[in-house]
Amino acid sequence: MLWLKRAFKWASVSLLALLVFYGVARFYVVYTESRIEGDRAPYFQKQSAEAISIVWHTDKPEIGVLRYGSRPDDLTLEVSELEPGEAHELRLTGLEPSQRYYYAVGNTRAMFYGGSEDDWFMTAPETGADEEAVRLWVIGDSGSPGKVQQAVRDAMTTWVTNNPREDEPYLDQWLALGDNAYRSGSNRQYQAALFDAYPAILKNIALWPAYGNHDARRRAFFDIFSLPEQAESGGVISGTEHYYSFDYANIHYVMLDSQDSDRESDGDMLQWLQRDLEANRQKWLIVAFHHPPYSKGTHDSDDEGDSRGRLVDMRQYVLPVLEKYGVDLVLSGHSHGYERSYLIDCHYGDSSQFSEKNIVSRGAEDKNADFVKAKGAHSGTVYVVAGASAKVDNASMNHPAMAVSLKQAGSLIIDIESSTLVARYINADAQVVDEFIIEKRDDDSWKEYLNPDYAGCTQD
């Protein structure tokens, strides 16, 4: 029996060695693929009415220098870093709201980015400003570089060029709904899927990303993005870059983490969410996270096993809080298609339980839905899945909450001004294939538009 004992011992030691080797190898891969390397042009983060962060990377340690001013040929203001490094981030403070600034970036010897009339950024309008026209671009699951991604990007450019706003930039804001770099969110994949794909937009417009399952496979997301965990752009301090909020004009945005943070009611994220929404006084509330609460696209929100229950969790735990605070629009990705709901409320079960009782308003029956809503709790929400900015999947696309379900690549362009929000889904041919309007009313006239079968919500 001695030989059997020895064989068992040998097998145990070998298995242990194999596990240790696998663990070390895995750690090495995650570490090296997460590391930020090489030259990377400046991009903007944590935009607010009086401050903005500019981030860039160099392949050798150097002292970063930023010059800026109100004209491209007159960059009289200068800030520089104190210590040399490869990862550069400078925060400009004391800026004027709604102002355009031009910039150039380099080191103590030379400027090597910017300096032209195309190199500008803008500060946000003052928080609460109601008469500002805001144009927001939303991409989802954009992380597959290639022809579809480029066509969707160029379609946005075509559409905004053909539909310019007077004295306003081509865009004010930019949201990404997660899975920003396939397959693993590595630094190299982020280079290809974000920095090489959208250079002309990154040089002007601050990007607000949500955290997707593919971003979570490496750590690059948190080193690339500098997100307002200290409420640098408004809202309540979250203390983490996983989820955060910010204000822009009369809009409050909340970016949640449906991937790795605790999604249950007593978890840190939802406790913070309650505090944040309790403190919010903005007219519009827009919330974004990766895993959609309602979808019959690539992912099925009825399937408790899909994405380990994340879609179901977001619907069951998060939606009641959002609707209690009168959320207007919820944006998600993960499914690679476009799904847009009616103005709905109080639906936290699976799709077989969805009925007329959950529809606050159907809007018009054609593609141009016009929703009129009240302010406050359970006043109706439009849910959008827009995860087709780089690829489209085949699926049933028949969720009953959805008024429109399209297997078309595209992105959203949303215009908000005072009490009106107009959202358009722009396909890869720059055609508007869905448009909906949300109008908020102070008086009782919204009742004229109420679905008579809507049952209200007794959840709270």
Ligand SMILES: [Fe+2]
């Ligand atoms: Fe995903």
